[in-house]
Amino acid sequence: MAYTPILAADSYKASHKWQYPEGTEYVSSYIEARANNSGLDLPGSVFFGLQPLLRQWAETPITDSDIRRSAAVFAAHGVPFFEEGWRWILDAHQGRLPVEVRAVAEGSVVPFNNAVVQVVNTDPKAFWLTSYLETGLQRAVWYASTVATVSWSVKRILREFWALTSDSPVESLDFKLHDFGARGASSGESAALGGMAHLVNFKGTDTVEALLAADEFYGEAMAGFSIPAAEHSTITSWGRDGEVAAYANMLRQFGGPGRLVAVVSDSYDVFHAVEKLWGEELRAQVLDIGGTLVIRPDSGDPVTVVARVLDLAAKAFGTETNAKGYRVLNPAVRVIQGDGVNPKSIRAILQRMKNDGFAIDNIAFGMGGALLQKVDRDTFSWAMKASAIGIGGHWRDVYKEPVTDQGKGSKRGRLALVRDHGLGLRTVPLDSVPDADNLLRPVFRDGILLAPTTFAEVRARVAETL
Template sequence: MTTTAPAAALTTASITAALFQTDAYKLGHIHMYPQGTTKVLSNFTNRGSRIEGVDHVVHFGLQAFLQKFCIEAFAPFFAADEDDAVAEYQAGLNDILGPNTVGTGHIRALHRRGYLPLIFRAVPEGTRVPLQVPSVTVESTEPEFFWLVNYIETALSASIWQPSTAATIADKYRGILDAAAEKTGTDAAFVDWQLHDFSFRGMPGVEAAAASGAGHLLSFKGSDSLASADFIRRYYNSSFGVDNGQILGSIPASEHAVMCAGGQDGEAGTFRHILEVNPSGNISLVSDGYDLWHVLQNILPGLKDIITCRDGNVVIRPDSGDPADIVCGTSTRPGAAVPDAVPAMTSDPAFFGVVAILDAEFGSARNQAGYKVLNNVRVMYGDSITPERAADITARLETAGYAAENVVLGAGSFTYQYVTRDTFSSAVKVTYIEVNGEGRNVFKDPITAKGFGSKRSATGRLAVTRNDDGGLALIEKATPEQEEASLLQPVWANGGFLRRQSFADVRAVLGNIAS
């Protein structure tokens, strides 16, 4: 029997929802600024790093925020009847703060304006921005709406810290894998596919997965996070510039539900069936449903005739255990003692690892750099991968004489969800206001924070320039001339875009994927 919800239980979207996408305490800030305030300027800056070796953050996600929040989210409010919109806001205000003196005059004025009177300036998305250098500024454009700048701080911060953090972590992976490819004779184009995004199911919601996954795709093309493709089509459409080309790609791949469907006794038949219904092309097979070593040493040899005749590689995917040990073998551990007698592969397969066992069965060929590349098979490991483990795996493969292209790694939520706004100390802070026509340089510098890493913010009007070495640097208390020449250029103002980037353009700015 099925039932439907009573009509009274159905609700419509709030026409003032966007105005409540902020911290509750900000609702009354309009009356807390100095009397006569007519302008506020804030900036988004990544102030520090909790990831060793990372001192730049890839700027990404602002364009999506501007379209989704500053235009689309506010559209119902501006389209609604003025009195209806103000009444709904007042009802929400009363419910949150109770009887208060905040008032709704500023909301009525905003509705009559019909757009957000703000201007955003930013460096091009895809830019590696040094810590302590702002990537975005936002400023009020009309005196009556000074309060709006930090009113939208919450949504701005929540919308861009995660995609920029993901893009930065992916960039770190890219550096590790590019270096391994160069050392072992692997084509750099292969690295586009060497880190595959498996994070979707582990992220805190579909929107977070889409934005984070788009950050991954600035440095790699391999991904199963299909929501990211829609995110990119919506907010970084190719019509904004050059053709985006291939956004992401994947291959047919099994999972444990498929591999275990026939039971342990039917495991060999499951492998055979999947290969028979996928007679060509690369295919990935999860292989640790029961006994990984049994699969490698008994099931796969029985399928060698099928595997070696296929046009495309069979990718063997172990998915549990210590990643480096499973892929490379315990014998390759840094500092591992050389045993008096090497054990038989059948008696201690973990000593050799997946790559060596596959080499023994299917053979390999040496590339021009002298490193071995497996015949007809590859390895993928996608559980609990980190940049450190990626470096360990590729280094151990190199030591054992294998090219980096023998392995593909999967980055899941262990990479992209175990981060916070504090990973790069990302924050929006006011640096400049005007009161009664007089400019004031504003900053915070808590004395109690000095022993725990300074929280001092920048001050004054801001500009970003290049040093003699080409690096980016912040100019505080910038002159009009310095602002005019700044790399922080207007991208959106008073309800519309002044400049947009395609996803291909953002990729080109970062420079990890060739066009």
């Protein structure tokens, strides 16, 4: 489906040009995550995902074909279409959107209820355009930012238990949460954008579209990595009597010095597989290949199953005690839990491991639906609202203040985001601070991407917040 911002909008946006006060010249709007409804302990949200949309705007100016197609769509759809306005953008601006977008740097963690984006039209004849673009802007920002925040929350949990139980380098955490979410995402685009948002915090993924997106939109040639891994179809195709042969085949095909191979081991009886098949029949091969076997349970209660698998693996392959007094499995064996994984279960699993004397080094996690799909715009109450309107050369405040829900009240006036060394980041009136202090920096103006950021820069900003 060919993209045009004219049709990347809710239907009712097409009629809004005629709904503003006479003489309107400018409309200024902002985007914020109003509240934390996730149940996670978070100081704010990770801002990420605006640049792909801005690149799309910059690279796909409005065309005559877009306008003619849109006019036909809206006429058949039953809503008015401001063709004259779009033709003005085509003729006067060569199809480039006459708006300025300011935003906080991607990868920043911003406390809830603060502006992270501000948008205003730059041509008074396009005053209607600011809010028209809301659909695409919100969709770009809320989803990627929410996934990045959920992923970041897991990194914080992992870091907590790493500090308590591990003496490995902190960089080992980069591969502790693997993205298993591609098949559960609502679309390939969702998998790409959400999977890329996860990679802001980690470097493990099986979502190939995310790698392509990070390269296309942020210039990261290879943002994530994976290893050979079995699934139930490849193991069960050998039959129940051939289970040990299936495992041996995985070692033969993919094992070797320095190599990792993940093998799902619960097709029949995961405890038997760990104790007898891996721990006895194939023990010598596992130890001799010089790499690491990653055993994957995939059913049952995650906390109790992981605890028992670790105990059985420890008895079969042995452990060493690290400097903090916690046991680490023989380097030839590790565990990955990819079923029933979410921030709450990760904390519970790690707490049980700590109680049992096991270091975080022994495990990694795979997260699917809870990472890319079990989020929505209400997870952090994302909203874009008009906050100021310019008429006759003067600005006046615009806001909502519903008596039925104070949480849906909106900010008023043109806004700035500043660093307050006592309170962190906070939103203030734009004219109350020097422009140099405003963290909402111009990133797009009149069809031009102004200050592209790289994936490495985004990752560095997020890392500073851990």
